[in-house]
Amino acid sequence: MVALNPIVYWAQNQKDIFLRVELRDVKDENVVLLEDSLRFEATGVGACGLDKYAFHFNFFESINPGKSKYRATDRQVEFSLRKENCGKWWKRLTEESLKLPWLKIDFDKWKSPEDFEEETRDILQDRPDILRQLQEDEGVIEPINYRQVYLFVYNMAQFIGFLYIFVVMMINYAKKGPDSMEETFSNVGEVFKFVQLMAFLEILHVIFGYTKGGLMACFIQVLGRFIVLFGCINSEPRMQTKPVVFYLFFIWSLVELIRYPYYMFRVYNIEVSFLTWLRYTIWIALYPLGFLCEGVVYLRTIPYAEETGVFTIALPNAWNFAFHFPTAIRTLLLCFFFPGMYTTMIHMQRQRKKKLGPSYLRQKGE
Incomplete structure (x- = not known):
């Protein structure tokens, strides 16, 4: 009776090779692990149901059997094989460059051999060149990553929205000069409200792991803008004609016209050095100016809110x-605005140090 081939996923890091055999309820397993080869036989429930499954291949490089191990669980069989030459990146798993249909790459577990940051990053982010070579060697066609597609479309849509806002503002200013400032909200306010509401998705992106980053910094920025835009400007027509609205929209738009293209490229691991430098440098000038404009909006809103009673709920009710x-x-200004400003600036400074520090220069060979 000829044994079937189980589905086997493999991954690696600097020291180890990982194998995951998709076989449930394994019985009577027979494992022969040598320095240059692995033979596996067992009875279990695999892709073709309950049957006998087996595979055998020679390794691309030598392993250390004494420091290697395996275990069979109810769901799968897992191997952890120590490389004889730790730190050497294997071009493929098998000695021969044969395309085995049952052997696949475990993208979720793959780790990069280089660790430029505190957090080890996976090969999909760090080494797309090696990933492409592995896919070519093993005949693997990378499936469509719908998460990447969604993030790219989201960032592109936000970029288009802010580009429209910025262009309209600049055209009106070129035509009318400072007189155009009082028309800023009437010209682009609706679009600005839409893109700002869309920005709440970025909080969900962090929560659900679609993007990496600090949840608190993201929450502070999105919620802060929401309060300024909807609570202070949109609710008071007299605020909408103030020049500070023009300056605030200009600063916000300029920041996002750099941020969103940066994220669009990063979704597919495309590094544009100048754009990266802009993303983590221009905030040094724009963020303090933005906070200053937001503070002015808060202060100018207080007397109007006292007069109109907007959003105020009085007793009895x-x-x-x-x-x-x-x-x-007032409480927001005293207790949250300045701490929030400090938290955001510190977060961006840490990000700048991480992105443009020594590790970034080593990656660029500078």
Whole structure:
């Protein structure tokens, strides 16, 4: 009786080779592990149901059997094989460059041999050149990554939105000069509200692991802009004609016209050095100016909110609850605005050090 081939996933890091045999309820396994080869036979439930499965191949490089191990669980069989030459990157798993249909790359477990940052990054981010070579050697066609497609489309849509806002503002300013400032909100306010609402998705991206980054910094930035835009500007027509709205929209748009293209390229691991430098440098000038404009908006909103009572809930009412919007703005300024500004600036400084520090220069060969 000829044994079937189970599906085997493999990955590697600097020291080890990892194998994951897709075989459940394994019985009567027979494993022969040598320095240059591996033979596996067992009965279990695989892709073709309950049957006898087996495989055998020679390694691309030698391993250390004494420091290698395997275990069979109810769901699969796992191998951890120590490389004889630790630190050497294997071009492929098998000695011969044959395309084995049952052997696949375990992208989730693959680790890069280089660790430029504190957090080890996977090969999909660090070594796309090696990934492509492995796919060619083993006949693997990378499936469509719908998460990448979604993130690219999202960032592109946000970029187009802010580009429209910026272009309209600049055209109006070129035509009318400073007189165009009072028309800023009426010209681009609706589009700005839309892209700002879309920005709440970025919080979900971090929560669900679609993107890496600090949740607190992202939350502070998105929520802060939401309060300024909807709570202070959109709710008070007299605020909408102030020049500070023009300056604020200009700064926000300029920041995003750099940030979103950077993320678009990073989704597919494309490094544009100048864009990276801009992304982690221009904030040094723009963020303080943006915070200054936001602070002015808060202060100018307080007397208007006192006069109109917008968002204020007075007692008595059915809920027995009171809320005074001007007091909330003052509290926000004193207790959250400045700590939030400090948190955001520190976060960006750490990111700049990480992205443009010595590890970045080593990657670029500088």
